[in-house]
Amino acid sequence: MPAIAPSDTPSRTHWHRFTSRPRRTVVLCFAAVFVVTLVLSGRQYFLVRARELDLRSHRLELQAVALDAGIRNTEKQMSFLRSTAERLLAEQSAAFDSASDAPLRRVLEEQDNPLWSLQVPESDAPVRGIGSHELGSIPGLHRNDSMLVEDLKLSRLMSRLLSVQHQMSANVAYTMFVSSDLAPVPRIP
Structure with a gap:
């Protein structure tokens, strides 16, 4: 090779x-x-x-x-609020005499004023309302007088509950209860 x-x-x-x-x-x-x-x-x-x-x-x-x-x-918060409101309403006596309740009597006298408020304890949420004339100027709303006393009692209870609810929840800026006393007015065709 x-x-x-x-x-x-x-x-x-x-x-x-x-x-x-x-x-x-x-x-x-x-x-x-x-x-x-x-x-x-x-x-x-x-x-x-x-x-x-x-x-x-x-x-x-x-x-x-x-x-x-x-x-x-x-x-959970809404369930607590509802159960507490139901318990408080059940505790209220069925026979309610509005004549003996001075704050309710004062509201019934002032219900036609432009603005009124129901006296509640300082720790509760304020309860405010507007007069019948001002409410009538809002299209679609009117006051149901037959339910006013019951709604005022309920708003007093809700004032207590909403105050507690507002204190329990750090992320709530405003809490509001709108009475069922405000009934929509049927539209006329």
């Missing part, structure tokens, strides 16, 4: 081929680096996108849990 000259070895011929055309070598290396970079960039894009979707999903789950907790808390 003839001896192979050191310049004719296969690795030497490849090296010679690459070094004889440096432009092609640079272009091939650049293309290889570009392809690898493109593949890695695509992979990174999909990883970042998947992470972002997971993060959004997690945030939405947290918001759903927070809303659910808020709704359950509000339901």
